[in-house]
């Protein structure tokens with residue numbers, strides 16, 4: 001959603017009025033994955049992801065689905081693929097991002113989450129309203145990246161910092177970004 005100058009909400013033509021959020025964990029250099037896997041094991045981030053997305057439709061690329069390898073429980077799972085005969089038990093498929101957003105809208109949820117990976121984040125960022133970004137405070141080697149955020153378009157709304165501990169190899173911050 002965005003706002004007109006007189007304050008009336010207008011609907012992004014692609015997101016059809018449903019609140020569109022990206023949720024991602026990215027290193028300081030925006031790496032999000034390597035060899036189709038995550039770069040860390042951060043149990044608190046997994047809990048945050050589950051609690052935040054629970055009950056809502058989640059949209060992901062086919063490679064991210066195959067990394068997870070099963071539907072996420074308690075959520076409508078929508079996988080984007082160009083492969084016309086691709087299917088998996090417990091997921092809906094769409095042939096592009098707009099089709100995936102259509103399927104999410106049909107659930108009547110007030111919000112959908114784009115959960116990756118790199119290709120899908122890049123395509124969805126222009127239509128996102130909010131970003132739940134777990135910033136992992138390390139420079140890590142990856143082969144998949146989150147787009148750099150343009151701070152003329154995005155403002156940091158909240159930030160909660162956590163220190164590394166025996167279960168978390170890196171310092172990390174839960175950040176909420178909103179479109180300006």
Ligand SMILES: NC(=O)c1ccc[n+]([C@@H]2O[C@H](COP(=O)([O-])OP(=O)(O)OC[C@H]3O[C@@H](n4cnc5c(N)ncnc54)[C@H](OP(=O)(O)O)[C@@H]3O)[C@@H](O)[C@H]2O)c1
Pocket residue numbers: 023024025026031032033034035036037038060061062063064065067080081082083086094095096097115116117118119120121123144
């Ligand atoms: N850190 C995080 O928060 C996070 C979250 C999610 C994923 N990841 C990581 O990200 C990596 C995977 O990301 P990725 O960029 O390689 O792959 P991806 O975005 O998960 O999936 C790419 C696939 O999506 C389909 N696709 C993309 N654009 C499409 C379009 N416009 N129309 C139709 N289909 C389209 C294609 O599937 P087909 O080839 O089947 O046509 C494409 O190969 C992994 O390392 C994963 O661990 C990290």
